[in-house]
Every structure is written in structure tokens, then in C-alpha cells.
Amino acid sequence: MAIRANPKLIEELEPYGAEDVMKCYHCGNCSAVCPFSADPYVFPRKPMRYLQMGLEDKLKGQLDPWLCYYCGECSDQCPREAEPGETMMSLRRWLTSKYDWTGISRLFYRSWRWELGAIVLVAILTAIGFTLFGMSQGSIAHYDGPDAFLPSASIHIFDWVLAGVLLTFLLSNAARMWWFTMGRDKDLPTTLGSYITSAWMLPAHFFTQVRYSKCEHKRSWATHLALMLSYVTMLVLIMFFLTRMASGPEIDWSVHVAGYFATAGLLLGTALFLRNRVKRSSAQYRHSHESDWIFLVLILIVATTGILQHILHRSGLDVAANVAYIVHLSLVVPMLALEVPFSKWSHLAYRPLAMYLAQVRATALARARSGEATALRPGAERTQAHAA
Secondary structure (H helix, E strand, C coil): CCCCCCCCHHHHHHHHCCCCHHHCCCCCHHHHHCCCCECCECCCHHHHHHHHHCCHHHHHCCCHHHHCCCCCHHHHHCCCCCCHHHHHHHHHHHHHHHHCCCCHHHHHHHCHHHHHHHHHHHHHHHHHHHHHHHHHHCCCCCCCCCCCCCCHHHHHHHHHHHHHHHHHHHHHHHHHHHHHHHHCCCCCCCCHHHHHHCCCHHHHHHHHCCCHHHCCCHHHHHHHHHHHHHHHHHHHHHHHHHHHHHCCCCCCHHHHHHHHHHHHHHHHHHHHHHHHHHHCCCHHHCCCCHHHHHHHHHHHHHHHHHHHHHHHHHCCCHHHHHHHHHHHHHHHHHHHHHHHHHCHHHHHHHHHHHHHHHHHHHHHHHHHHHHHHHHHCCCHHHHHHHHC
């Protein structure tokens, strides 16, 4: 079957951050220094070659960009300053837009105005909606109790509806990722058993990012992991313990202590990443896409408004606490509804999924090679014929 090339592919990837691809002359230094580059995933060299050749369909089927953690060694060692690490990052953004059937990721990554505009619009609509809801059934002078402006039970229901919408987008896009990388490959002899036996890799890589820890820069791994775990901890508290989190003004230490640690992790991790991007302290921070800034600033504002709302509520200033809560929720909703399935946060799902699919693929290929070796073994044909 003929392979169709897209001669404008590099140009199309420029808005995603791929700016120096044509400088690469394939010396192989990048793949040689990468601790994770090994057959069959020889990156960054192979994806960059596909990109230069315009092999769009092959790139859509690649797991390689997700197996890269952008430690920056490849970019540091590149004699042509082709920034292979940043190209891999741009490919992850581009792949996210390909997995997304709605087209929203494509709009966000190609134009920061679309992303910021969508966040502002959803934030305004959320603030108006919660304000009207609160005025229709409660009093702004009450934060909790029977006459609460935003009762935690109602917010809890809203959270679960939002989670359902979020999961619908994420799971459907993840299914498209599977189709592009595994499902449409008719020659790949995968079995249900190989998917089941490798399933442990999904939570293992999600919660530990153990592969990232093998990079030379341990601090980046620790900061990235702390930020992710803090976000997940806060999400779990909101989804399952919101009533206890919102009660008060007394502090329920059984849940709030986890919230305090998660908030500290969010603030510290975000501050470190912002500092590194401002200072351009290493190769992975030398180039920043607009989505990187929006992602970090949004987390910082959400964490700050959450702290403010918490302090005002514990101080008995219910009117101010309700206002701060509306502002907080108006930013939480676009972060969950837009950033998680369509932008930077979606990488938390795609990367462990890629690790899992890579293992399934390796198992399938090993089984195929074992079968070929058996077929080539002397006397194998007679044995098979006798068995038949």
C-alpha cells in the first residue's frame, strides 16, 4: 500500500512548537544519549525523520513521543541545535489534537487566544450560573447549613456530572489513541490476555512516574510527581469528601490535613515550574508554548482562590467566603472541563496509557517471534502435520 506524504507537515506543526526540525541531519546523538531510546522506539531520531518526510499517518501511530520525558539531554547534545526534545513535546501536543474528536485541542494548541477565550467564557458562565442558583434557594450570608448559598450537597452533584463529562471526553479520546497506535494494525497479534496481564502498568506509571525518575535530573521528576499527586489528592477530596471539606467553620483535620498538603504541593510545584520557565534554567524550559503558561497560571490562581475561600469561611466571613467560592468554582470548572481533556493535563492520561500499550505491543511481538522461531525449527513442519 502506498504511503502518502504531507509536504506541509512541518509547517502545520509549527504552532505546536516544532520550530527547528529541518536543522536535524540525523547524526543520531539524540537517540544515543537518551536513556529510554531503544528498538523499536528509537526516538527522537525516528519521529523527527518521519516529520521531515511528512509521514503524518505514521506519526499518528507512534507511541515514541509519549515515552519521552523531555529530560533535555538530547537537545543539549544536538550539534545542530535542532531541539529534538522540544520537537517531541510539540508532537505530544499535535497527537493530543489528533486523538481529540471534538477539535477543541487543535484550536487550543494552535491559538492561545482560543484557549484563553474559552477559559474566560466558561468561567463567566459558571460564575453567573452559580450566582443565580445561590440566589434562587439560599442566602449569601450563609456559607453552610440549611440556608447555605451554595450547599455542598448540590455542588457535590454538579462535581459528579462534571466528572462524567470529563471522563466521556478522556475515554473516547484514549480509545482513538488506542486505535491509531494499536487497533488499526492488523499485523499486530495482540490478545485480550496481553491487555489484562499488562494492566498494572496504568496505575503504576500514573502514580509513580517511575520511568521519569530514571532521567538524570531527579528534581524535575520529583517536582512533576509532587504537582500531579497534589492535584489528584485535591480532586479525590472534592469528589468524595466535599461535604466534610465544606463544613465548618471548625476544621475537620481528618480531611483538611490532606487538603493542606495538596495545596502546598500545588503552590510549590507551580512556583518552581514558573520560575524555571522564566529563567529558562535548562533545556526543557528553554522553549515555552503558550499552553504551558496558561496551564501553570490557572493552577496558581485556582489554588490561591481556594486558600482565600477557606480562610474567609474559617474566619466566619460568610458573605466574602461565598463570593470567593464563586470565583474559585468559576476557575475550577474550565480547568477540569477544558484543560484536563483537551490541553496540558491530558498528558497525565496519555503517557501512562502509552507505557501500557507499548508493553502490550512488546508482548505481542515477542509471541510472534517465538511462533516464527518454532516454525523455523527443524522438524517443526512434520510435528505440526502429525498434530493435525
